[in-house]
Amino acid sequence: MNKNTSGRIPLDGNIERGAAVTIDINGKPVTAYLGESVATALLSEEIVAMRTTTLGESRGVFCGMGVCFDCLVVVDGKPNTRACMTWVKEGMDIRTQDGLKATN
Ligand code: FES
Numbered sequence: 001m002n003k004n005t006s007g008r009i010p011l012d013g014n015i016e017r018g019a020a021v022t023i024d025i026n027g028k029p030v031t032a033y034l035g036e037s038v039a040t041a042l043l044s045e046e047i048v049a050m051r052t053t054t055l056g057e058s059r060g061v062f063c064g065m066g067v068c069f070d071c072l073v074v075v076d077g078k079p080n081t082r083a084c085m086t087w088v089k090e091g092m093d094i095r096t097q098d099g100l101k102a103t104n
Helices: 038-044
Strands: 020-025 028-033 072-075 078-082 093-098
Touching (some): 020 038, 028 038, 038 093
Parallel strands (some): 020 093
Antiparallel strands (some): 072 093
């Protein structure tokens, strides 16, 4: 069993996680698990506000299925990536996004 699960539900023997990978969220290395979405990794690190609108309002996961575009983040330098539709990979660099322009 993986011990560093951050905000994830504890494993009880009925569910399994994919292999642990190290990703970078806003400059901080964290553990995520293959099979998780970027949104899951962010929420597990208690990052609910994934982007801001052009007016500076916070947005995060709303639909969770790729429709609303409220979860846009910067992944490996590519802005406007839907966190709920992107799966984590080893070494992935994830940044929260400010408006329509990538930050950080
Ligand atoms: S939460 Fe709606 S597109 Fe990702």
